[in-house]
Amino acid sequence: MQITVWVNGVEHVREVEPRLLLVHLLRDELGLTGTHWGCDTSNCGACTVWMDDVPVKSCTVLAVMAGGRRVRTVEGLEGPFGLDQVQLSFIRCHGLQCGFCTPGMLMTARWLLDHNPDPTEAEIREAIAGQTCRCTGYENIVRSIRHAAAAENARDGAA
Known part of the structure; x- marks a missing residue:
């Protein structure tokens, strides 16, 4: 076809x-x-x-x-000015270890923040519930998404 x-x-x-x-x-x-x-x-x-x-x-x-x-x-995800804020936050907050789940986590996190710019920890955990990370306890992943949200909200508030 x-x-x-x-x-x-x-x-x-x-x-x-x-x-x-x-x-x-x-x-x-x-x-x-x-x-x-x-x-x-x-x-x-x-x-x-x-x-x-x-x-x-x-x-x-x-x-x-x-x-x-x-x-x-x-x-x-990468835009004309470089890495997406979610990508930057995963790097900064150590939201990855082996990196195997990272692409799916990044795509899910970007979608979440596009639809909910200030999610709670519970909302983040619900959004990534369909993603399996075998290396972490998800703490740094959640921290990374929260960091991305805070960075984007600070940027948008300053504009």
Whole structure:
């Protein structure tokens, strides 16, 4: 099947097998290896991307379902002025260890802050509940998201 998909603002036209998963289109066909493939069952969340501005686990979405849609991957977080505030906060607050879950965490955190600029700790934990981190106790991840929210709110308040 031929599909057209916009990934991080770039149009891609591809012939794909109907059974091809979006995660494999991104990684194997488009070379966007920031999206990690961890479980193939939607349990870990490492493959989380946005499809039309909604987080989805790309290991359970067929590539043909992305046809005609917009997909944003972790590679698309960086803006014209550098790393996204969520990325910077994960670095500053040690929100990652091995880094395997990080792409999914970053995409989920960015979506949360876009929809709730000042989330409580409970709201952050609820948002990342579909993400599995096997290295941390989530404390630094939550701290990183809170730091990103505070930094963005301080910036927006100063503007």
